[in-house]
Amino acid sequence: MKYPKDGKFGDFGGKYIPETLVPAIEELEENYLKFKDDKNFKKELDYYLKQYAGRPTPLYYAKNLSEKCGGAKIYLKREDLLHGGAHKINNTLGQALLAKKMNKKRIIAETGAGQHGVATAMACAVLGMKSEVYMGYKDTIRQKLNVYRMNMLGAKVHPVKSGSKTLKDAINEAIRDWITNVESTYYLLGSAVGPHPYPVMVRDFQSVIGEEIKVQMKKLSNKTPDIVIACVGGGSNAIGTFYPLLDTNTEIIGVEAAGKGLKSKYHSATLSAGSKGVLHGMMTYLLQDDEGQITETHSISAGLDYPGVGPEHSYLKDTKRVKYHSATDAEVIDAFLMLTRTEGIIPALESSHAIAEAMKVAKKSKKSESIVVTLSGRGDKDVEEVQRYLSKHVKN
Amino acid sequence: MSRIKEKFAELYAKKEKALIAYIMVGYPNENATISAVRGLVKGGADIIELGFPFSDPLADGPVIQNASTVSLDNGTKINRFFSIVKKIRKETDIPLVLMTYTNILYHKGYSKFIIEAKNAGIDGFILPDMSIEESKDYIASAKNNADTIFLISPNTIKSRIEKIAESSSGFLYLVAVYGTTGVKTGIQNYTLKAIKEVKKITKGKIPVGVGFGVSTPDDVKKYIKAGADAVIVGSAFLKLIEKTPQNKLESSIARFTKSLKRQTIQT
Numbered sequence: 240m241k242y243p244k245d246g247k248f249g250d251f252g253g254k255y256i257p258e259t260l261v262p263a264i265e266e267l268e269e270n271y272l273k274f275k276d277d278k279n280f281k282k283e284l285d286y287y288l289k290q291y292a293g294r295p296t297p298l299y300y301a302k303n304l305s306e307k308c309g310g311a312k313i314y315l316k317r318e319d320l321l322h323g324g325a326h327k328i329n330n331t332l333g334q335a336l337l338a339k340k341m342n343k344k345r346i347i348a349e350t351g352a353g354q355h356g357v358a359t360a361m362a363c364a365v366l367g368m369k370s371e372v373y374m375g376y377k378d379t380i381r382q383k384l385n386v387y388r389m390n391m392l393g394a395k396v397h398p399v400k401s402g403s404k405t406l407k408d409a410i411n412e413a414i415r416d417w418i419t420n421v422e423s424t425y426y427l428l429g430s431a432v433g434p435h436p437y438p439v440m441v442r443d444f445q446s447v448i449g450e451e452i453k454v455q456m457k458k459l460s461n462k463t464p465d466i467v468i469a470c471v472g473g474g475s476n477a478i479g480t481f482y483p484l485l486d487t488n489t490e491i492i493g494v495e496a497a498g499k500g501l502k503s504k505y506h507s508a509t510l511s512a513g514s515k516g517v518l519h520g521m522m523t524y525l526l527q528d529d530e531g532q533i534t535e536t537h538s539i540s541a542g543l544d545y546p547g548v549g550p551e552h553s554y555l556k557d558t559k560r561v562k563y564h565s566a567t568d569a570e571v572i573d574a575f576l577m578l579t580r581t582e583g584i585i586p587a588l589e590s591s592h593a594i595a596e597a598m599k600v601a602k603k604s605k606k607s608e609s610i611v612v613t614l615s616g617r618g619d620k621d622v623e624e625v626q627r628y629l630s631k632h633v634k635n
Numbered sequence: 636m637s638r639i640k641e642k643f644a645e646l647y648a649k650k651e652k653a654l655i656a657y658i659m660v661g662y663p664n665e666n667a668t669i670s671a672v673r674g675l676v677k678g679g680a681d682i683i684e685l686g687f688p689f690s691d692p693l694a695d696g697p698v699i700q701n702a703s704t705v706s707l708d709n710g711t712k713i714n715r716f717f718s719i720v721k722k723i724r725k726e727t728d729i730p731l732v733l734m735t736y737t738n739i740l741y742h743k744g745y746s747k748f749i750i751e752a753k754n755a756g757i758d759g760f761i762l763p764d765m766s767i768e769e770s771k772d773y774i775a776s777a778k779n780n781a782d783t784i785f786l787i788s789p790n791t792i793k794s795r796i797e798k799i800a801e802s803s804s805g806f807l808y809l810v811a812v813y814g815t816t817g818v819k820t821g822i823q824n825y826t827l828k829a830i831k832e833v834k835k836i837t838k839g840k841i842p843v844g845v846g847f848g849v850s851t852p853d854d855v856k857k858y859i860k861a862g863a864d865a866v867i868v869g870s871a872f873l874k875l876i877e878k879t880p881q882n883k884l885e886s887s888i889a890r891f892t893k894s895l896k897r898q899t900i901q902t
């Protein structure tokens with residue numbers, strides 16, 4: 240699916256939007272198509288990605304972790320080392336530059352874990368734009384540190400108290416703001432979700448992850464990785480990792496949040512346990528009840544706590560090119576601690592889902608095989624949450 | 636001819652415009668819904684929009700968001716909704732339009748949902764997140780069963796208005812303001828301009844209704860004067876329902892409806 244004209248990945252994707260947004264979405268698509276292959280735009284974005292954000296990120300061979308698991312070699316794609324501490328900056332720099340070219344003066348965004356909000360605030364600060372960020376009230380509490388960071392960076396944070404008070408409600412509120420201020424405002428969506436062209440555009444901006452992996456693996460072992468693994472919330476770090484590898488033989492695994500277990504109601508495993516539907520402007524897999532009402536989700540990681548998923552992932556699931564697995568909160572905490580203690584790297588709880596899967600897969604794989612895990616972010620923001628979890632669940 | 640089309644033909648003959656009222660079913664409870672409908676009919680409303688709640692109403696402002704949440708918490712389900720519609724149908728022949736979001740219809744299957752709704756007494760649908768690009772199956776399922784009422788906005792360009800008008804039946808819903816339901820009040824010049832534009836483009840082939848933020852008799856008067864064939868009042872009714880005790884609901888809704896309806900009759 241290079242550039243799906245109607246925004247469709249099979250049945251998935253499309254534009255299910257209020258009519259007021261149609262001119263804005265068309266203006267966005269027109270400008271994206273104009274600038275995405277524009278030499279100067281690419282040069283400018285490239286400059287910021289390298290000099291400001293810190294690309295390329297290393298592909299680190301996690302020797303200690305690999306040995307501990309006793310199977311395949313595990314490599315970490317270190318998106319956690321990017322400025323801001325997550326892959327989100329790849330997308331916000333791209334979109335903020337585009338917004339600037341479009342002469343938009345006001346940027347709005349939603350955020351779950353706060354990483355996209357922080358990355359938006361940074362990109363807007365450096366490019367001289369104003370930003371406002373919608374964040375579920377529940378998330379403003381469990382990711383408090385990121386609220387402080389956004390405020391310091393000059394972004395205005397709006398806590399959202401409607402619905403489940405998490406990421407999905409923050410997106411609703413951002414869309415309502417956009418409908419209200421459609422002429423002046425650019426909506427800087429943080430994952431590969433929403434109406435066309437967002438899923439394609441965000442994928443393209445994040446594909447730098449997979450492109451670098453290809454080059455770096457080639458240098459290290461003269462081949463493509465045997466397996467790649469990434470966590471899936473809305474699916475931006477995952478699609479950015481997977482997309483450049485879709486036409487290779489690499490086995491690809493996305494990892495969703497199984498929360499307290501897929502049999503419980505407390506998870507966010509949209510692809511593993513959901514059904515088709517329409518939310519936030521797209522047709523995709525959703526977690527919903529038997530009447531089409533969206534259900535509340537749970538994950539220990541705010542960034543994966545979302546009842547939908549990017550439409551291209553829905554397509555890749557149905558065509559079976561990508562396998563989607565899940566990891567429970569308990570497995571995630573184990574993985575978080577394991578990476579922290581074996582490698583001295585504190586991963587984001589979101590990324591720890593991918594680590595948990597890699598540990599399972601590595602054990603079953605041959606020593607000659609290579610697994611690349613996208614470490615989408617660092618875990619400083621989660622230290623408090625992990626402490627809370629441990630004091631509740633671990634008796635000495 | 637559909638009930639909606641008949642209603643507009645009847646009003647046209649009388650040189651009247653239409654007053655369309657929106658309420659959320661199950662807000663704050665089912666009895667209130669029945670009383671409110673009686674009041675609307677008594678007060679002279681021409682068409683009633685019945686809202687079915689969705690968990691994520693992204694085109695709605697705080698008033699309808701809250702009504703959706705309360706209605707869902709009260710256990711409003713599709714079958715329950717249809718049985719309320721049947722009950723209303725026993726009392727009145729007024730055209731009934733179901734307003735909800737795409738996923739509710741998609742999840743059951745467009746055809747199945749529309750047929751069941753029609754059998755209960757629903758005459759048309761409004762889905763604020765359904766764009767014409769994605770509407771093929773929906774329109775095919777509604778054909779000969781119900782009217783499909785699409786929305787346009789003050790920023791919709793001419794060629795697109797023409798396309799949307801072609802996909803619409805019953806009436807065309809012009810969103811008055813940039814914003815969600817019930818938030819911005821007062822009359823904007825760009826809205827009055829848009830009404831004139833849309834009327835010119837549609838050439839009387841389909842009635843044009845104006846809604847979002849219409850809340851007073853004076854609003855109604857000005858939009859009608861600008862050329863609207865119908866006005867749609869929603870959040871203002873919900874606010875009235877919220878503050879009125881059940882035993883006075885029917886009469887106060889009737890009174891407010893009458894004050895709005897009066898402005899749609901040319902003198």
Ligand SMILES: Cc1ncc(COP(=O)(O)O)c(C=O)c1O
Nearest residue numbers: 354472473474475476542615616
């Ligand atoms: C570090 C990190 N990884 C992953 C995600 C999930 O988003 P996505 O699936 O779009 O990559 C988030 C979202 O907040 C995040 O902060």
